[in-house]
Amino acid sequence: MKKIISITKRLLRPLWIKLAGGLLLVFLLLDILFPFNTRIDYSPIITAADGTILHTFLNRQDKWRLYAELPEITPNLRKAIVYKEDRFFFYHPGINPLALFRAAGKNLFSGRRTSGASTITMQVVRLLEPRQRTYSSKLFEAFRALQLELHYSKDEILQLYLNLIPYGSNIEGLKSASLLYFGKQPKLLSLAEITTLTIIPNRPSSLRLGTRNAYVVQERNRWLRRFEQAGVFDSSVIADALEEPLTARRRKAPRQAPHLALRLSKENPGMPIVQATIRPAVQAAAEQLVQNYVNRMRALNIHNAAVLIINNQTMNVEAYVGSADFANALDGGQVDGVRAVRSPGSALKPMLYALAFDKGLITPKSKLNDVPTNFGGYEPGNYDQRFNGAVTAEFALANSLNIPAVKLLKEVGTPAFTGLLQKAAFTTIQKQSKDLGLSMILGGCGVTLEEMTRLFTVFANEGQLKSINLTASASQAAGTPLISPEAAFLVTNTLTQITRPDLPNNFDNSYHLPRIAWKTGTSYGRRDAWSIGYNRHYTVGIWVGNFSGEGVPELSGANTATPLLFQIFNTIDYNSPKGWFLPPKSIASRAICPESGAVPGEFCTSWAVDYYIMGVTRYQRCQHQKTVFTNPAGTLSYCAHCLPDSGSVQRLYPNLSPELIAYYQLKRIPYAAIPVHNPACERIFEPGADQHMAPFIASPNDRSEYFVDPKAPADMQLSCQASNEVRAVYWYLNDKLYRKARPTEAVFFKPRPGALKISCADDRGRHADIQILIKSL
Template sequence: MNLLFPKPRSFYKNRKSIVFISLIFIFLSLILWPVSQPFPVDYSTIVYDRNGEMLSVFLNKGEQWHFPPNDSLIVPEKLKKSVTQFEDRYFDYHPGVNLISLARATWQNISSGKVISGASTITMQVARLSNPKKRTIWSKILEMFYAVRLEVWYSKSEILNMYLNHAPYGGNTVGYRAASWRYFGKEPTALTWAESATLAVLPNAPGLISPQSNPQKLLTKRDRLLQNLEIEGIISEQDLQLARLEKIPAKVFDLPFEAPHFTTKINKTVKQGRVFFSSIDQKIQKRAEEIISNHAGYLQQQGISNAAAIVCNTQSGEITAYIGSHDFWDKENNGMVDGVLAPRSSGSILKPLLYALSMDDGLILPTTKMRDIPTFYGPFSPSNADEKFRGVVTAQTALTHSLNIPAVRLLNTFGYADFYEYLKLSGLNHLFRSADDYGLPLILGGAEVTLLEMAQMYCSLATPLINREQFTSEDVESTKKKNAINKNKIKENILDYTLLSETKSRFQSGRTQRAPRLNESQSIISKGAAYLTLQMLKEVNRPGAEYYWQQFQNQWPLAWKTGTSYGQRDAWAVGVNPQWTIAVWAGNFTGEGNPELAGSRSAGPILFDLFNMLPKDKSLHWFERPENELSDVKICKWSGNLDSEHCPDPVIADAPRLMKTMRLCPWHRSLFVDTKEKYEVCSLCWQEGAYHKVQKLILPADINQYLRQQGQIIEKVPMHNPACPGEHNEPVLEIIYPTENAHIWVPRDYDGLYQKVTIRAVHRQENIKVFWYLDDFYAGETSESHVKNLSLENGWHRLVLVDENGRKSERHFFSGKN
């Protein structure tokens, strides 16, 4: 059929046209097909401070120094001119391939019989760098094709940026910014003509010529390029002569590694290859490191090897300085351990939160009297650091002197389970046991906390008093600077970093199972309670020369608290004012205790050196009194509780406006006494017209005895008329230990013999005899100090104490022996 009916010649012409057009279409489609990201994302993480100063740079996954590209940065003109003059003089004019240069290079290579010129444009080099292959004619053709595609989809400026950001500069240095820092220790914008020319010629053969391996060849190439720049009229003769005088760098510079613990944490936290703008202030960071280092020398002489600190902006919660140890490179003392994040025993550092919460609960005010006497909760018996008892102290004295017994008794009243929940709410994330497992020792250091969490908690304590209108100016300007540095990556990078903000937010609006004390939008600590707590902490005595700080001019108040953990393993000091929150820890990362370690001696001096170093804003001298959040209440002058009808001298005191109802004074009573005020009388025993009413302070027997032991004159309270036919069982005589139905385990001494158990009692009257009976057997008598050491057998016991007036107290308890 084909022989009989051949196709017309026009058919074949049309088919050739179709094939030709199809090839052109395919070619154009490939050229115009969008180019994806030419380079894999594998960059160094860079951390800057709040002012845009570089803090640290970290190697990428390929162990290279390779700064992330930043499209908002303009390539310095000196570097741009040097690179285009050396690599591609017609860069701004060709479409990715310079056909004239290609033809000339081909002729040169054929004439010489070897490859002496590649005719690669900057765009072709970008193509090769993005997809490196063995150098063949076919790979060259692919480079040219890809270069044309790049020219279609990217501007000349973008292509030049790609080249400079991914060009090899010798060793493990990639990209012009990393090279500028490695070889010259500065940003590219500060490069001279000689330095720019050096960077321009380095990528040509970085393995053969470099400042270290072949500096003379590098110098020759640099000077030849400088000469060409002068010939082209880009630089003057004077510029050329001055540039030639500059030497090739003899060494590479170490990239910055400031705030090492902080930036290392950031490198582990954020996604690889990010640019991170932190709130660290490099100047304050360095000065803080110097202070820690200076104190470390003295501490190490005492066997205390480590110290850490964190400085935060109270207004915003941002971290300004972060010192994980006195020396990151001190291997002997585990300097790389981050002391800011290491969980340690809290000591007494949690007490202010308890006192603030208790004020809102109506349990105390600063002047409320609290018991400081031997206290027993089953086998747990807290003691003060000085092993002394004061009988009764105000809440302010108990807090400022960090007395343990009043704090434990307050926690017992407040509820350790509720306090545990508030601790978790305030950001303590290392409480890995239940509230019952911690129990009352929670307030004395039973909790595991970090220095960061302590800064969070104290910053949050001040949060209700922060005037947000004051805080906007500095921090808004700081944020604007950060945004300007990396405008196109605000959503990708963490530009407004603060470890405190999340916790502060939860602290302000969070809730526990306890009935809510404030409105949903308010802090869990009222402004009134926060202010009164900080006012108390402001009165804590300062260490050393700071003790007399109020006697000098231009001194700044600071609410601060110290803490020392059990076994003297951890020393804490935390301070806060409206502008700064500072937290300091000292101790040994090994957990070893030291008798010289104490919060006031070891951490306190560091705290005040840091505080005195920090810049001060006069408008943030101290917290503004929250007038609308404080109420005037009438309280008993002596007890500090609400004034009752029996209190003779009421006074006006500040109280949180939203405080729950406080109890009335429990210690003042109105009595009827005979005319001589020798005996209390009642309707069963008074004589008509021979009695009158008086107001008396009647202290419990346990307080009474310890006040007498301190030498205080206690007003005698008349006993009830012994001739009265009625019964009167006033708590005049009390057994302090053991408590009712207590279980006591009898200890052994070093020889394995069972020891005697100390039994304690108190009497309201002084110098009165008390007779002791154990299981109905007489066990002796005491006078004034009612303490006896008794031998106990296994089983239940009945202890009866009777004073010389016939008043008695009784206890039942169990003793066991192992």
């Protein structure tokens, strides 16, 4: 008998091995042919830099299904859910044979289905692929469970389970329930809260948090005592959990930084969690300050504002406020003011001056003329409708004077400046570059708050342009030199001055004034108010206005946007410990003549000190005065040809530009005019001599077209600007003398249709020509 049994075992052993191997091959083949799709449509989560949840969204099925990461499954949560749902979870291969036999026996003897014997793995299958509760469905779940166990670890399967379990209504997943009922993330849950969320998925309709809390507490405590009896948790911990009150209620989902959250959700489709660089405290403070500020501004018909805060060291965006109130549809609250294209007003001027510093054209104390000027038909004015005459470059920038800025842009060249902004990734300017003219420096172009704030970080980062980071996963590339560290320092030194007109009212001599460099801007029609400031730590960009584009008379960068800028700096970085900017090694000081900003010449009687960039800044001797020989009475001037042997006197006269002379004469500002040249002089001035001092024809505009009524043509004005010594000019129309006049005298003529050449010659033989075209209406 023993021999027969031994022979039988030897025969059956290969058969069992073959059968097991065959089943394994069939399973693997089926696994390849019918893979299990575990892709889940999660609700997007936007978190802050510290992991705090800023914003959540419903998924495409309008469900709250928040993704819980593995570290969020705490040991207490793991023990509670495994003990309650599947005590042998970590030991079986997806199906529990003992539980199957036990459930089959109970169902057989009772005549009805009393136990399902589903493991956590099988429940995951059911949650991913819901089916009717039949025996064939059980077989299918068992197959899928084996597949899950083959491809995923136990921790990953438990994670899937916790992300899918239902909690009633449209809430799925333990993290969703934790956040919406307890207002906290799973890792912060107490044992009592964990037990509460563990028992609800089996009975979500009867154990309804917020409405049947007393009954939930009863069931929770029953399970806590079972945990104690089984030794799952210590008795002391259980005792504390039994006494803990249940404060669960349905809460609103987090809604911080809504504009950024929408942006990141669209830019990162399919990612369940996107970690932003936002710092919750800074974001909350910025949102509150903007909302309170705009609430006060509504009385002036100003309804919105946007703020962007960038950390200069990391280039992380620490606060992103797109509007004052996202929920306010009436005022366009859902418009993202950080990315809306607006007119910058004067806010681009600092970069223009930096470019001029780098080209060696100016130094901070170089003199620029702030006088009425016609730039080929474009006649800009200043914000206060006044002019200041000759001013320093730093005064012009600090006071945001328009005429010097336009002149500087003309000298630098519009293509060079637009090229600089294109390099700084100004999207709209890249599209408009061919159409932009001199007016762009006064706001005649489109920019966004994000572009402008990033541009100002260049001054804080020694001229380096760096990309900003919106997410923690963004890689920080090396910076690109946009301007030199020296130019950045010179601009910062100027924008730090507080004796300037864009200091807000009531901030004079105030201890609330933060130590920052800042620049304001107000667009044409008072539609946009800008104020962008920086120190070593932060760059903060502010835009205030109406998304409708409606202008407001009281709107200005100084008095509307800058107070909010100061409030934000005083809140997030008061008395910044980062120190202040130091001059680079290539920045040096030199003596200059305060009259011209140039190196003192032989006629300079006083000196001042000015910064300059070594090896870059032009070396130019001061020529603000020149010697002129006159008669003793000072009524006649002599040239070298008619200088008498005796009796002449050498005098100094200001060497003024024609435009400045015209301004002085217009405003009746006294100045020392060079006496008329000796009429007895027989010298004939050489054509072309000192041609660079030729008269400048201010009207009409060169290469322009004018339309006239041939039956009743209106008079057209001729005007020019001439040098200090000029006493008479001669106007020519198509090379025919029209009339002689004083340099400042307005001359009129009646135009006729056709091409017209206009020439103006002074009494020194210098001349200027322009061409215009007269057309009939």
